[in-house]
Amino acid sequence: MHSTVIRAAAETRAAPKDAHVIDTIKQRRSVRTFEDEPLRPADLSFVQAQTVALGETTGPFGHRVRPDFRVVQGGRSSDGERIGTYGVIRNAQAFVGVVVENQPEAMVDLGYLFEGFILNLTARGLGTCWLGGTFNRKTLSGRVRVNEGEVLPIITPLGYPGSQAGLQDRFMRRVAGSDRRKPFTELFFATDFSSPLGPDGAGDWTEPLEMVRLGPSASNKQPWRVVLTSGAAPAGEGAPAPSAPGTPAPQQAHIYLSRTPGYVGNKLGFDMQRIDIGIAMLHLERAWAAKGRQGSWSFEEPGLTVPDEHTEFIATFTVDHDHNARAGEADQTQKGAR
Ligand SMILES: Cc1cc2nc3c(=O)[nH]c(=O)nc-3n(C[C@H](O)[C@H](O)[C@H](O)COP(=O)(O)O)c2cc1C
Numbered sequence: 241m242h243s244t245v246i247r248a249a250a251e252t253r254a255a256p257k258d259a260h261v262i263d264t265i266k267q268r269r270s271v272r273t274f275e276d277e278p279l280r281p282a283d284l285s286f287v288q289a290q291t292v293a294l295g296e297t298t299g300p301f302g303h304r305v306r307p308d309f310r311v312v313q314g315g316r317s318s319d320g321e322r323i324g325t326y327g328v329i330r331n332a333q334a335f336v337g338v339v340v341e342n343q344p345e346a347m348v349d350l351g352y353l354f355e356g357f358i359l360n361l362t363a364r365g366l367g368t369c370w371l372g373g374t375f376n377r378k379t380l381s382g383r384v385r386v387n388e389g390e391v392l393p394i395i396t397p398l399g400y401p402g403s404q405a406g407l408q409d410r411f412m413r414r415v416a417g418s419d420r421r422k423p424f425t426e427l428f429f430a431t432d433f434s435s436p437l438g439p440d441g442a443g444d445w446t447e448p449l450e451m452v453r454l455g456p457s458a459s460n461k462q463p464w465r466v467v468l469t470s471g472a473a474p475a476g477e478g479a480p481a482p483s484a485p486g487t488p489a490p491q492q493a494h495i496y497l498s499r500t501p502g503y504v505g506n507k508l509g510f511d512m513q514r515i516d517i518g519i520a521m522l523h524l525e526r527a528w529a530a531k532g533r534q535g536s537w538s539f540e541e542p543g544l545t546v547p548d549e550h551t552e553f554i555a556t557f558t559v560d561h562d563h564n565a566r567a568g569e570a571d572q573t574q575k576g577a578r
Pocket of ligand 1: 370372413456
């Protein structure tokens with residue numbers, strides 16, 4: 241099934257060049273048990289500023305989210321509200337939720353934007369956990385402004401990571417298999433879906449793809465699939481693999497959602513697994529930015545044959561030419577000519 245969304249190629253996004261983002265992505269994990277310690281004033285201000293910035297940024301599809309930040313004490317916010325997490329979260333000191341238009345592309349943008357926020361908090365030493373299922377949406381939706389056509393799909397608890405994970409926390413990790421990721425060759429492909437890509441054949445893409453692989457996803461379903469192409473000509477049968485000698489290096493990553501059939505997370509009234517794709521998109525873009533390379537998002541269906549009816553194209557990332565490498569090459573040529 242192809243969803244054909246034709247749009248003009250987006251402008252190159254100026255992703256922040258954060259050299260530490262690779263470490264931050266590797267460090268981040270879902271924290272469900274926090275220290276019983278209020279956020280220090282400097283951290284509180286940091287989170288407040290990040291929350292404001294989150295509400296002012298647009299995702300690749302042009303949507304924004306409306307964040308809601310509440311500090312809690314003893315599990316209750318200042319207005320006495322209890323944020324129910326079915327015992328999954330312990331000692332949270334604050335919660336940040338996000339309201340968004342209930343629309344497929346907005347879900348991707350939510351994933352992208354909120355993961356940027358989560359990584360900034362992780363880099364500061366704060367613990368977070370994406371929650372899309374195990375929180376009492378009804379209670380919270382009564383307090384947070386959710387207009388018609390909008391939804392509050394996600395919240396995260398905040399606090400200092402607890403030194404010991406609680407029983408429920410360990411249970412959640414075990415059920416979701418949170419410490420395991422699918423192998424590279426199951427997720428990533430060269431040229432088309434029939435050529436699995438191993439980390440050794442991916443060249444400069446190895447690290448950005450590895451960052452996609454380490455991303456959080458609802459119930460750890462890991463529904464992202466990526467096909468690399470050179471972008472020079474339509475991918476066709478028999479086209480050489482990007483790693484083959486003498487072929488142009490791949491410039492484009494086509495991101496697909498491989499939906500988990502019957503997954504309960506997709507039955508909550510919004511498209512949970514599209515959020516996972518937004519997270520993967522942010523990781524890919526940031527990992528390239530860490531190498532000093534920007535890129536742009538476009539949404540024109542690339543026309544690749546998908547493996548089954550559950551696999552759907554979402555977006556293409558085109559990495560800009562490596563101006564430094566070009567300059568380096570030109571330098572070498574000039575030196576050689578002298
Ligand atoms: C969109 C989304 C929704 C999630 N919803 C929940 C949830 O409702 N409850 C929960 O305990 N964890 C939830 N998680 C956390 C995942 O279970 C977790 O990211 C995954 O198991 C991988 O573990 P890690 O985050 O520690 O790497 C969610 C994650 C994502 C991305």
